[in-house]
Amino acid sequence: MALTRTKKKILDEASKLFQEKGYLAASMQELAVRVGMKKASSLYTHIGSKEELLQKICFDSARGYLEGMKAIEDADISPTQKVERLISLHIQIATTDVSSMTIFSDEWRHLSEPYLQEFRTMRRDYERRFGRILQNGMEVGEFLEMNVTVCLSTIFTSLRWLHRWYPEKRGISMKALEADILRFLMNGLKR
Amino acid sequence: MALTRTKKKILDEASKLFQEKGYLAASMQELAVRVGMKKASSLYTHIGSKEELLQKICFDSARGYLEGMKAIEDADISPTQKVERLISLHIQIATTDVSSMTIFSDEWRHLSEPYLQEFRTMRRDYERRFGRILQNGMEVGEFLEMNVTVCLSTIFTSLRWLHRWYPEKRGISMKALEADILRFLMNGLKR
């Protein structure tokens, strides 16, 4: 089912506003003004609630990761290549969908139940699958042996600055950025 | 000047509450109850404002980092050893002062001016000094050549999961944790 133009505009502006101010600090009144309406109440013709916007942004992002993971898991390539592609996936998502990424990383905890639990479940699933690839790489001798959770969290988190930093683009190209990060992290993993 | 026992208690509970709920979602009413008062208004005998609590937590954390940095900069050791000690410093702060750490990392943006600017300045100062050590290590051939900002941000951010994760301590000791992280990151830096 297609989104109406107005609803799409509301989602886009909400995404940017939540990123700038944080979910709680972002008011529906300010969102209304950015969308071109005088009163917050007018928004409710198009949406159900403020949290519905947060849900949509969080779950759309989650879906992006899980789809990427699926494709990479199924490919017939080495653990090293899989991890490289996962890191590239993270970099690509963080730099192409900046505001969604921020919300996905930081604001999901304002989801209420049962969405909060559902989100945590998807996230845990993603992490478990990422961890399995790392584990496998250690077993076949491609990666340094270490605690898988520590390794996973370090990689995972080390990419979390991109979505805050990238918009400023301090004189480095996407390509060079990705190359440096990959080199650093893969060099660290390598036995 | 020494803190009174009540004020110390308020700060401790605020630190925990801000960590659990986030600064904006944490109400003075709930803080009052945790401290053992019936009404939020009673808190104002001891403190000036809600934001004053956030300021204290943020700037105390910042001071901890800057003092650590100063000691490490002045030591007569190699860039490799300096970076190792900086990473250990981050791990130590994140695991010994968990709630302050969370607020320092995530909630500082709710500071109002002029504190927000002051905080950003201290942070930028710290990052610049960390970056100088990395740069130096590249110049003397100890580290892989790469964009210093990318390298710095990756290291810096890669330690940001500790303060969220450590309290759960999923069956790994502090020592083993530190060893694995150091090995991974230093291996990655190494030329």
Next chain:
DNA sequence: CCTACCGATCGGTAGG
């Protein structure tokens, strides 16, 4: 540290 109370703002509804 309490009671009583303030103005402001919040997300959201009614009704057109």
Next chain:
DNA sequence: CCTACCGATCGGTAGG
């Protein structure tokens, strides 16, 4: 998409 309005909650003050 507008006006009018709701109850709830917020941080904070007055006064004792």
